[in-house]
Amino acid sequence: xxLSTRHLxxxxxxxxxxxxxLLQTAQQFKExxxxxIKKVPSLRDITIVNLFFENSTRTRIxxxxxxxxxxxxxxxxxxxxxxxxxxxxxxxxxxxxxxxKVDMVVMRHSASGAPHFLAxxxxxxxxxxxxxxxxxxxxxLLDALSMTEKHGSLEGLKVAIIGDIMHSRVAQSNLYLxxxxxxxxxxxxxxxxxxxxxAEAFNVRVEYNLRKALEWCDVANVLRIQLERQNQVLFSTLxxxxxxxxxxxxxxDSLGKDITIMHPGPINRGVELDSDVADSGQSIILQQVENGxxxxxxALYLLSNRQQA
Amino acid sequence: xxIILDHQQIELVIKRLxxxxxxxxxxxxxxxxxxxxxxxxxxxxxxxxxxxxYSATPPPYGKLDITFYRDDIRKQIHVPNHTDIPFSIEGxxxxxxxxxxxxxxxxxxxxxxxxDFGRPAKAELLVLIDRRYSRQLPIxxxxxxxxxDSIVSQQVKVNWNxxxxxxxxxxx
Numbered sequence: 001x002x003l004s005t006r007h008l009x010x011x012x013x014x015x016x017x018x019x020x021x022l023l024q025t026a027q028q029f030k031e032x033x034x035x036x037i038k039k040v041p042s043l044r045d046i047t048i049v050n051l052f053f054e055n056s057t058r059t060r061i062x063x064x065x066x067x068x069x070x071x072x073x074x075x076x077x078x079x080x081x082x083x084x085x086x087x088x089x090x091x092x093x094x095x096x097x098x099x100x101k102v103d104m105v106v107m108r109h110s111a112s113g114a115p116h117f118l119a120x121x122x123x124x125x126x127x128x129x130x131x132x133x134x135x136x137x138x139x140x141l142l143d144a145l146s147m148t149e150k151h152g153s154l155e156g157l158k159v160a161i162i163g164d165i166m167h168s169r170v171a172q173s174n175l176y177l178x179x180x181x182x183x184x185x186x187x188x189x190x191x192x193x194x195x196x197x198x199a200e201a202f203n204v205r206v207e208y209n210l211r212k213a214l215e216w217c218d219v220a221n222v223l224r225i226q227l228e229r230q231n232q233v234l235f236s237t238l239x240x241x242x243x244x245x246x247x248x249x250x251x252x253d254s255l256g257k258d259i260t261i262m263h264p265g266p267i268n269r270g271v272e273l274d275s276d277v278a279d280s281g282q283s284i285i286l287q288q289v290e291n292g293x294x295x296x297x298x299a300l301y302l303l304s305n306r307q308q309a
Numbered sequence: 310x311x312i313i314l315d316h317q318q319i320e321l322v323i324k325r326l327x328x329x330x331x332x333x334x335x336x337x338x339x340x341x342x343x344x345x346x347x348x349x350x351x352x353x354x355x356x357x358x359x360x361x362x363y364s365a366t367p368p369p370y371g372k373l374d375i376t377f378y379r380d381d382i383r384k385q386i387h388v389p390n391h392t393d394i395p396f397s398i399e400g401x402x403x404x405x406x407x408x409x410x411x412x413x414x415x416x417x418x419x420x421x422x423x424x425d426f427g428r429p430a431k432a433e434l435l436v437l438i439d440r441r442y443s444r445q446l447p448i449x450x451x452x453x454x455x456x457x458d459s460i461v462s463q464q465v466k467v468n469w470n471x472x473x474x475x476x477x478x479x480x481x
Contacts, residue, residue, distance in 0.1 A: 001388050002386055021388065024388070025388065025389055027391075028374065028376075028389040028390070028391060028392065029389075031391070031392050031393075032377065032392075035425055035426055036425065036426060036427055037424075037425040037426075039425070040377035040378065040425070041377070041378060041421070042377045042378075042382055045383065301377075301386070302386060304382075304386065305385075305386050
């Protein structure tokens with residue numbers, strides 16, 4: 001059994017079988033990460049370039065660690081301080097790197113569709129580490145793994161995605177994944193941050209009242225307010241956002257049930273999540289980070305098929 | 310198709326192998342049993358049952374998957390199985406268990422995988438079927454259920470159907 005795709009550009013292109021295979025494989029890699037020697041020789045012959053045209057800490061470190069745990073050779077590229085600032089095109093940059101015999105490309109770019117463009121023009125396998133406001137597939141996969149561990153199955157699980165839905169590639173990848181795996185989804189946030197077509201496009205509920213969304217759900221995946229992607233004022237102040245859509249201990253305690261809190265990071269403490277929620281036992285935010293390495297190992301391993309390359 | 314071992318013979322062989330392991334490991338505090346995923350697990354499960362029956366202190370039992378250590382990964386990506394070794398193998402005598410020993414490549418991978426869990430005092434190999442003269446690596450079993458002669462075009466199949474285990478030699 002193998003993946004139906006050569007690249008991991010988005011959850012949109014995956015079948016439910018692909019998603020299950022990735023999650024099952026990630027679970028085996030989680031066991032590897034518990035061993036005295038947390039490393040396997042599977043990708044010893046593979047060279048991977050991490051192309052980060054946009055800032056990242058968690059995702060870049062997570063991918064790098066995953067590559068090293070698989071014994072791959074890695075090269076890191078960040079846009080600042082490279083020839084990109086001299087005006088080199090994306091395709092030229094990548095082709096120059098590939099001529100140094102690189103097998104796989106992990107790429108983050110601020111332009112939606114940048115990895116899809118590359119996939120059409122280069123022979124290497126590409127993993128999307130976040131493209132603009134389109135998708136962030138490995139984040140959705142690690143969210144799925146974390147939810148599966150906590151709740152057993154995604155089938156019928158009630159997930160609320162809360163916050164800046166419009167600018168969030170994490171939300172989009174999660175919506176594709178949860179839909180394919182049979183979870184029930186409600187999106188919640190200020191009307192200005194939820195695209196109008198969303199309810200029909202993804203067959204999800206839209207709820208503008210935070211308390212109602214939390215009362216309904218088993219899991220709340222709280223998104224970061226993406227200040228850097230907002231070029232217009234979509235809510236008045238961060239303080240007002242916190243009052244209407246911030247999750248605090250008092251609100252959680254008043255629900256009368258224990259819901260699971262997730263966040264893709266980095267957290268704006270005091271905006272979408274208060275510290276007494278983010279650091280509580282209900283939060284699985286750090287487990288998400290741990291699962292990130294295992295999920296990325298699974299993606300790299302399953303896409304490293306040399307015969308097709 | 311030729312039957313090499315029928316159900317009753319397999320049960321007898323497993324009992325003998327269990328006794329041989331106990332004979333060589335009188336102090337079972339130092340011994341651990343590790344089955345190789347996926348096909349070795351049927352045998353190691355049965356063997357561990359027998360060891361529990363004959364010994365008051367049966368060895369700890371774990372399962373090892375060798376997918377990430379395979380030498381044919383450049384040709385094909387295999388889907389991994391679960392590894393579960395909930396104890397330390399440091400300084401222990403490890404008995405590796407698999408159903409059929411053929412080229413020896415699985416055992417080579419298993420030895421590499423094993424070393425990532427610690428440094429055992431000793432590693433031994435127990436197999437149900439040893440396909441003689443077909444090794445591609447210098448690996449030999451310490452405990453053998455049955456040794457057979459076969460040619461490359463033949464396949465040894467071990468069926469673990471409930472109450473009807475059998476080992477058959479199939480011409481392809």
